[in-house]
Amino acid sequence: MFVQGNHACVLGALRAGCRFFAGYPITPSSEIMEILASELPKIGGKFIQMEDEIAAMGAVIGASLTGLKAMTATSGPGFSLKQENIGYAAMAEIPCVVVNVQRGGPSTGLPTQSSQADVQQARWGTHGDHEIIVLAPSTIPEIYTTTIWAFNYAERFRTPVILLLDEIIGHMREMLKIPPDDEIELWDRPRPECEPGDYRPYQMVDTDIPPMADFGSGYRYHVTGLCHDETGFPTNDPQIIDRVMRRLTRKISRYRDQIYRSRESNLEGSEIVLFSYGSTARAAKQAMDLLRREKLNVGLFRPVTIWPFPEEQVRKIARASRHIIVCEANMGQIVREVERISCSQTNVHLVNSMNGEPVTPSQIMEQVKEVY
C-alpha cells in the first residue's frame, strides 16, 4: 500500500486491537480521526467526536476503564489541553495511546508546518513526578509497527503512551507492506484472576503492575487522581504514598530494556555520530550516506523510544566518539539530554530548524565537515 503516515498509524492501531477513538479534529492529525471514523464502526468499535480536546482525552480514559484499547490523536494546542487528563491516566494507571502529530508552536503556531518542539512536553507536560513512554518513528512502515508497540506498552505497563509524529511523516506517503501475523506481537493488560470480592485494584505485586479489572465485569473499585492506597481510595499516609510513587516510577524504569527501540548505523569506528529521531532522522540518514561516500566515518543513532531516554546507549556512544551531532526540529530539546548523559566525554553539537522548514541533509553535512 502507498499510504500517508497518519493512515499507517490508523492501520497499526486497528491491528493492535484499538476499538475506541475519541478526538477533536486538528491539523495535521485530522486524517487519523477521519479514517477511524469510517473504519471503527465496521468492526464493532466506537468512534466519538467530542466537544473539545479535553473531553476527548476523558472519553479515552473512560473507554479504557471498561477494558477497550483506546486512542486519541491531536497536535500541539490539543496536546497542551490533554495534559491534565494524561496525568490522571498516569496516576490511575489507565492504559491509553495519545498520538501527537507535531506542528509549529507555541500556541496555535504553524498549523500546517512541521516541528519536533513537543518532545520535552511529551515527557513533562503534565505536572507531578511521573514516568511516561514516548515513541517517535521515522518511516511509514515504522509508524505502523510503532503504533502497535504503543498499544502493547500502554496495556502491559498500564500507562499513557505518547506516539510523537510530526507533520512531515504524518502527511508524507511511502510504501507500506503489512507485516504477516507471525511478525506481530500483541500484548494485553494484566487482568485479575481473584474473586471480585478479594480484588484490590492497586495491590503491590511482584511485577509492580497490578491486574486491572474491566468496569462492568463485576469487579467494583474506586478510581481517582488523588494519591490512593491499594483499594483505590485517597490517602495522605506518607508511607503509603512513598510506596506508591516509587512503584509508579519503577514499573516503567525496571522494564526499560523491553521498552527501548532504536536503530543504529555504522556506530562502530565512527568518531562522529549523528543523533536524530522522527522525520529529522531521515535527513540525518541521507547526510550520513552522502558523507560516507566521501569516506568520512559518520554513524547514526536513531532512537524510536525517546522516553525513557536511552541513557546507556548514549553513554556508550559518548565514550567511543569525538563528536555527537544532535539533529532536531526545535530550539534544542533532546540535545540537553544528550549533553547531560554524555557528561563532557564527547563534544555535543546541535543542528536544528524551528521555522517550519525541515532540517536539511546539507545543513547536517556542513556541521560534520566543520568538526571532522
Next chain:
Amino acid sequence: MRYEIRLSGSGGQGMILAGVILAEAAAIYDEKNATQSQSYGPEARGGASKSDVIISDEDIDYPKATNIDLLLALTQEACDKYICDLRKKAILIADSFRVLKMPEGDFRVFHLPILKTADEVVGKAIVANIVALGAIVEITGIVSREAIESAVMARVPRGTEDLNRKALTAGINIVRQYMKDAPGDSPLAS
C-alpha cells in the same frame, strides 16, 4: 538515481493530489521507490501550495526536494520562490498564462498553456493538474504512460474517468505541439 520533482502553485489547483498520483504511478504501477510530501498554507484556497515527489532506484530517506530535477510552476509566485532550488540542466514547466516573467538560468524551459488547455480544450479548469501530469510524463518519461493512466483512474471520482483521460491526453498533446513549434529541442524521455 534519485529524481526530484516539485509541483507548485496555489492552494486549490490540485498540486498535492497531482503529487500523490505521480508517486502512486511510480510506486504502485512502475514498482519504483517513491515518496510524496507536501507543504501548504492554512487557507483552503489560495496561498502557496507544493508537493514534492522523489522517485529513485534506491531507498529514499530525505523526502523533500532540495536539488530539483523538475519544477512545475502554475503561478508566478511559485516559479519565483522555487527556481533557486533547481539543479543545473533541470526542467522547468511553467504555465504560459500565469507565469509571465520567465526566470533565466541553466535549465530547459517548457512554457505550456496548462490552465488554458484544461479550461478550453478539456472543458474544466479543475483538471489542470491532470493536464500537467500528462505534460510531465511526456517530457520526462519518469513514469510510464500506462502507470500514470492507471494511477489517475484509481484516484479520480467515479464518473469523471473520461474527463480525466481527456485531460491527460491534452497534456501530452500540448508538449508535442510545443516541440513542433520549437524544433531543436527533443523530449528527454528515453
